[in-house]
Amino acid sequence: MIYLDNAATTPMDPEVIEIMNRSMREDFANSGTVYSLGVETNRKLEKARAGIARFLNLPPDFNLIFTGGGSEANNLFIKGICFPNKRVASTGLDHPSVTEAIDSMKEFGNEPVRLKGYSIKGRLEEKFISELVENRVRLLCLTHVNNELGTVQPIEKVSNILREGSPQTRLFVDGVQAVGKIIYTEKFWQGLSGYSISAHKFNGPKGIGLLVYDSRLNLNPQIHGGKQQYGVRSGTLPVPLILGMMHALKLATARVKETCNHMESLHKLLVGGLRQIETEIPELDIKFNSEPSQDWARQSSAILNFSFTPVEGEVLLHHLEENKIFVGLGSACSAHSKEPSKILMGTGCTEEEALCSLRVSFGAGNTRNHVETFLKEFREAWLALYPAFRSRVVST
Numbered sequence: 284m285i286y287l288d289n290a291a292t293t294p295m296d297p298e299v300i301e302i303m304n305r306s307m308r309e310d311f312a313n314s315g316t317v318y319s320l321g322v323e324t325n326r327k328l329e330k331a332r333a334g335i336a337r338f339l340n341l342p343p344d345f346n347l348i349f350t351g352g353g354s355e356a357n358n359l360f361i362k363g364i365c366f367p368n369k370r371v372a373s374t375g376l377d378h379p380s381v382t383e384a385i386d387s388m389k390e391f392g393n394e395p396v397r398l399k400g401y402s403i404k405g406r407l408e409e410k411f412i413s414e415l416v417e418n419r420v421r422l423l424c425l426t427h428v429n430n431e432l433g434t435v436q437p438i439e440k441v442s443n444i445l446r447e448g449s450p451q452t453r454l455f456v457d458g459v460q461a462v463g464k465i466i467y468t469e470k471f472w473q474g475l476s477g478y479s480i481s482a483h484k485f486n487g488p489k490g491i492g493l494l495v496y497d498s499r500l501n502l503n504p505q506i507h508g509g510k511q512q513y514g515v516r517s518g519t520l521p522v523p524l525i526l527g528m529m530h531a532l533k534l535a536t537a538r539v540k541e542t543c544n545h546m547e548s549l550h551k552l553l554v555g556g557l558r559q560i561e562t563e564i565p566e567l568d569i570k571f572n573s574e575p576s577q578d579w580a581r582q583s584s585a586i587l588n589f590s591f592t593p594v595e596g597e598v599l600l601h602h603l604e605e606n607k608i609f610v611g612l613g614s615a616c617s618a619h620s621k622e623p624s625k626i627l628m629g630t631g632c633t634e635e636e637a638l639c640s641l642r643v644s645f646g647a648g649n650t651r652n653h654v655e656t657f658l659k660e661f662r663e664a665w666l667a668l669y670p671a672f673r674s675r676v677v678s679t
Contacts (some may be wrong), residue, residue, distance in 0.1 A: 285653045288611040290430055290460060290586055290644035296486040296534055299527045303488060306523035314520050315511065328522055331529040338529075338536045340469045341495060348494040348512050349525055353459035353481030354380035356494035359516060360455050360477040361424060363502035367391035369421040372414070372452075374398050376405040376629045377426045381457050385424065396420055404434045404574065404630050406581070407441055412448035422453050422476075428460035431626045431642055432573045433586030435465075442474030453477075453500075459484055459492075463535035463542055463647075464583050476500060480532075482524070486646075487531030491524035538647065543584060546645045549654050550584040551577070553643060556658035557589065564662070566669060567591060570636060572627055590632065590640040593672040594665055600641065602664040608657055611642040 286294070306327075312320035314328050332347055341347075350356045357380040365371045371385050375397045385395045396418045401411035405426060415423065423445065425436050438456055445452055453476035458465075463485040472478075477496040483489040494516075496502065508517030535542075554575040561569050572588040574581065591599075596612050603610060612624075623637030632640070643657070 284607045284609070285649075285656055286609050287643045287645065287649065287653065287657060288609050289646035289649075290484075290642065291611050292483045292489065293486045293646050294648070295483075295488060295527075296531060298534065299487055299531045302530050303523045303527040306526045310522045310526070314522055315509065324522055328520060328525060331522075331525050334529050335493065335532055338467075338532045339495070340467045340471070342469055342472055344498050345472065345495050346498045346513055346515075348496070348516050349520060350479075350492045350494055350516060351490055352492040353378075353457070353479050353484070354492075356479035356481070356492045357381050357457055358384045359494055359505055360479065360496060360502065361385060361422070362388070362505060363515070364453065364455070364476075364500065365393065365422050366503055368393050370394070370396060370418055371422040371424060372396035372398055372418070372420040373424040374402040374405050374407065374426075374629075376402065376429065376432075376626045377424065378430050378457060378459065381424050381426065382625075399629055404432050404572075405429045405626070406434050406436055409444060412444055415445075415449040415452050420449070420452050422455055424455045424457070426460075427456050427458040427478075428464060428583045428586070429626070430460050431586070431624060432588050432630070433460075433583035433644075434574070435579075435581055435583055437580075438475070439471060439473075446474055460583070460586070462532065463539055464546075464585050466539055467536070482528035482531055485531050485535040488524050488527040491521060491528045493528070542647045543579065545647065546584040546649075547577075547579060549645050549649055549651065550575075550587060552651060552654045553587055553658070556654065557661075560658065560662045560665075564666065566673075567665060570632075572630065572632060572636075572640060584645070586642060586644045588627070588640060588642045590627075590636040591665060592635050592639040594668045595638055595672065596640045597638075598668060599661070599664050602668065603657075603660055606660050608660055610657070611644060612640070 310324045312324045314321055314325040361384045398411050401408050428435055442454055445454055455477040458478045459481045462480050479494055481492040502515045504515050506517050511517050557569050561567050570590040576582045623634045627637040
């Protein structure tokens with residue numbers, strides 16, 4: 284099997300599985316209880332919290348809220364700050380857990396501001412600031428690494444622009460695709476109000492995520508109950524999942540340079556191979572929806588999205604699947620939708636280009652052989668499918 288859909292999820296690291304196995308046997312006590320079993324479980328929980336803050340180089344004035352994943356973290360912060368009527372802005376080229384959370388507040392008259400016209404592939408240009416001031420925007424939501432394109436948002440630059448041009452606007456960043464691909468410094472967090480991560484995107488367990496937020500903010504809770512986690516997110520904490528996430532984060536941040544160097548070589552091999560196939564097949568016209576640049580500060584080497592009209596992406600995906608090669612169409616959360624990707628359409632793709640595309644996303648476990656095999660099978664699949672799709676185009 285060749286797995287090239289790591290932006291959808293990643294396999295759990297064996298060390299993480301071992302730690303969680305042990306924790307599920309030993310740490311069954313409720314960490315909120317006052318007897319020794321619970322106190323010991325809570326001690327491990329707080330140790331994990333401190334470890335996560337250390338691995339992220341997080342300043343002490345941030346709170347950590349454990350959530351059920353990245354989607355919950357995004358919803359918790361956006362609604363917690365803006366509900367019901369504080370205006371929020373985004374590029375609109377974000378994960379559905381950001382765009383849908385924002386749009387859910389329309390029924391309360393909270394009309395969002397879309398900055399699509401001020402962005403290139405989801406990366407904001409400097410002129411956006413006047414739009415924020417004019418519309419009295421209180422929260423700007425951005426995606427650190429775009430989940431379909433791999434575009435890297437210059438967070439520190441945007442933060443500086445906001446501080447000088449629109450200080451009333453807070454900055455929230457969906458960082459779900461960034462862990463393991465970005466180096467976090469203490470300076471990175473300056474000016475940030477909130478940030479989300481999800482463990483299963485960096486070889487940790489599913490069902491656990493994290494919201495990091497400025498402790499000076501008052502977040503409206505969405506889950507009421509026992510007032511755990513500063514009263515913002517009530518509920519008994521899943522200690523084995525948290526320990527698993529902590530260890531996965533430790534490994535991801537320790538290996539980030541090595542992982543990025545490895546993925547850059549795979550990215551170059553993939554782009555070069557696709558261009559070579561394009562020269563061999565006159566009918567094949569590949570359009571790179573991601574920037575096939577080598578400026579890795581602007582484009583994550585982990586994700587490459589490209590179109591190959593007129594062959595439909597989903598059909599080609601299943602053709603590859605028959606050879607046990609697994610790639611993505613875009614966001615896994617929208618994979619069952621028959622609609623073309625909103626992100627690709629938002630960057631200027633036609634509907635046909637959006638439907639005739641694939642997303643290849645790398646993880647640390649991928650090899651050059653995986654890419655070479657993908658290229659060979661992609662070439663064969665496209666050639667096999669092209670006559671049928673060419674006929675469909677001609678007949679319409």
